[in-house]
Amino acid sequence: MNWRTTAVTAALMMLGSAGTALAEGELNIYNWGNYTSPELIKKFEETYKVKVTVTDFDSNDTALAKVRQGGHGFDIVVPSASVVPIWISEGLLLETRPDQMENFRNVDPRWVDVAFDPGRKYTVPWQWGTTGVSVNTSVYSGDPNTSAIFLDPPPELVGKINVLPELGDILYLTIKYFGGDYCTDDKQILRKVRDKLVEAKPKWMSLDYAAVDGLGRGDVAAGVNWNGASLRQRIVNDKIVYGYPKEGYPIFMDNVAVLKDAKNVENAKLFQNFIMDPQNAALISAFARYANGIKGSEAFMPEDMKTAAEINVPAAFLDKGEFMPTCPEDIRNLYTKIWVDIQK
Template sequence: MKRLLATATATFGLALLSSTAAFAAGELNIFNWGNYTNPDLIKKFETEYDVKVTVTDYDSNDTALAKVRQGGHGFDMVVPSANVLKVWIDEGLLLEARPDQMENFKNVDERWVDVAFDPGRHYTVPWQWGTTGVAVNTTVYKGDPNSSAIFLDPPPELVNKINVVPEMSDVMFLAIRYVGGEPCTNDLAVLKKARDALVAAKPKWLSVDYGTIEALAKGDFAAGIEWNGAAFRARLQNPNIVYGYPKEGYPVWMDNLAIIKDAKNVDNAKLFMNFVMAPENAALISAFARYGNGIKGSEAFMPEDMKNAPEVNIPEASKAAGSFNLACSPEVQQLYTKIWTDLMK
């Protein structure tokens, strides 16, 4: 506990000395995406600060938001994606923790400091960032993987062998770009094309599910929408897996660590927020889930196999097709939800 209090004082200044009672329980409860938190990172934090950490998993942004909205959740921290972060902030669900004033904030890559979804970083710090594309098992399909046609107009050898992760924002982004529209469009003609393409394609899918890494590696399905880090982890188990960047357009995203407004262990949460901005600790996050982290200097601590991995390092030929996935207007979000509801029937 001495290390905890000494480090807290050095990191956050004298203001914390008046609130050390919050440390007394020595606990921190993190609500994060499943299979996304490195146990070694948690163990290191627990050892350094004498804090017992509990990590609870969720499977989607919608699940996390619904759980915290209803209250009584008991969580201190959460990891929302950039495209939903505005909702969390506007609804007063997050603490304005001012990570921009923390000691390790100097390590945040300039690209991720003054971001549209949290200008100046008053609420969040980077957790991980990546892309959403398609993954293909090349023993089943030997064609070009760099197209959303893989799941929207699949070749015969992939019919009924496709999984689509049920993350509405990513799926809608890919479908709208595939039919020639721009993300967050309110053009009803474009949205109808996207809806029709999705509805026509769904009978050719095997499943709409999360938890894809092991299933893809084992060959339970042969292709589908995938996050780049998940595709990388599948390839480490099965070298026949390749990740494609749809030439029609694909989303770039970032997940962000935040403190929940009604957190019970605020000081410990601030400690953890500062902790993950240290390069060696950010590298632990990436080493487990296989995504970029947005922290300068972390590259020196990353696994060798990430340095040239095509899933992590976007090929030059594919960079122009990617764009950041931000929140759409409430009106557009309602249209998305209607299409999604029809699709999930």
């Protein structure tokens, strides 16, 4: 029996009614940068004799634009919950029925009947977390739990701040800073949001994903950051503290979906099932340092994640977080115009 036959046999055994398309021996994944565990990929390749290629993207907008163009060659994409309904409504995803896969029983009930993919007909959990602010306490000793860190920065942080260039996260934090709700079309609030961001930008050092790693080195003193990325920086530099903005912060979940025009559908389904195994989900979290949504994975997680403040939201800030909703198209277009103004 050659390796191609072995891969197909494994697919039939594991997926059952989830699908029986023939494997081609390859899998092409389109995922966020620095977000895919090499150990996980190696294990998948060795288990199924499938060659995996991972290509990075830097934002939900980038990924969506690339796939819309066609001719991309990807099988799997990892969009955030706030944009999954857009991918589904535009017919870009294949209904792979993860809810019928063997390992679906391991999905935490919290993440089963989600609003962005009710019952999980298209997606499986990858990782989830929060967007907040990170501060180097050797530079700034004040309260880190506020979006004022980047919107109205104290003198000691001016010129030392990096902000993630992620439209949804930044607008969410700023709208909440002014007491509004995300997806609002209130012109008065949005005018304040735009003006504040334009005013604050000259006080930042950068608007760059890659500069996040500067926190650990001391090149950056503060910034808007994802919780797992902040944890990775604290491991390098114990002066880094992650703050949960008291005005409100977004909760996100990134999800593995199969593209409608995927060439390696069977292997993509294998991968969806594979990452719902607790030990494999733990590999994902151990690398990128985010929670994963799979029951039982905690037993295999690094010890330092079990008590990390970046992963376990302090009780005082539990009610300040909200799952970022999917805004109507007209609101998304309005927010894009604001974002373009900020980037000028």
